[in-house]
């Protein structure tokens with residue numbers, strides 16, 4: 001999850017109390033409110049939309065959930081490119097179902113963020129104006145059919161690592177949305193691995209195509225977990241609030257440890273000459289990550305940033321008539337119901 005503040009008004013300041021007595025009462029009420037929130041976090045109870053929460057907690061969640069929703073929706077674009085070129089009817093049906101799931105994930109997540117008082121229109125504005133971020137991984141191109149395999153296997157695989165701990169997130173609506181999302185992500189990961197397996201067991205050219213996809217996607221996926229813990233500005237507070245449960249570096253390590261045996265089974269090589277099993281740590285050591293590439297992509301200079309945003313804005317504009325028609329239909333139905341009740 002990559003973070004960039006989405007500007008929201010700071011309305012956490014209590015009204016100016018009129019008298020000393022009123023000031024004391026307000027302070028006591030604020031202290032009780034703070035204690036209730038802290039006790040819920042300490043006892044691992046869920047925070048629900050109607051509960052009081054600190055404004056910074058609300059802002060962090062809006063930023064994280066909306067970025068997550070944007071990632072699901074923008075994530076449909078690289079795969080959408082391959083629907084018409086899928087090698088068989090079966091692969092096409094699977095890919096379509098997978099992409100449709102991602103659209104659904106976006107919907108659950110926008111709805112979860114809306115419970116925090118931010119409208120869908122505000123979130124989409126932030127995305128379309130370039131103010132809000134989405135996962136850096138979707139700014140890389142999908143050049144061959146093998147990329148559909150690599151994206152499912154690696155990108156959805158990394159997403160699962162990141163998202164399973166979010167099922168225990170302290171904010172109820174987000175945690176509950178993640179339970180269903182994670183079930184679907186595991187189907188996505190398996191369909192990707194299945195594509196890789198078919199290619200790896202196919203002709204020399206197919207195996208080479210699978211290797212090439214792994215070569216191009218490996219490092220961007222390793223970077224997907226976000227900056228190293230020492231450079232991750234939001235991590236500490238998010239961990240304390242129970243929004244984030246595992247640090248970026250620990251998630252990255254878990255992903256690498258789980259994925260290397262899968263690459264070995266495919267007979268493919270991960271493009272990291274420094275990657276080796278560390279007996280003492282019980283984990284794989286990996287090579288240096290090129291953070292300059294990561295920041296360039298996050299800040300708008302990846303291979304496809306402009307193209308993705310343009311496609312997203314065009315999709316939104318071209319879908320305007322559908323939203324208008326749905327609203328007109330809902331209006332008509334409400335009028336009809338009103339007439340029938342009269």
Ligand SMILES: [Fe+2]
Nearest residue numbers: 072101102105
């Ligand atoms: Fe998803």
Ligand SMILES: [Fe+2]
Nearest residue numbers: 102156185188
């Ligand atoms: Fe997915």
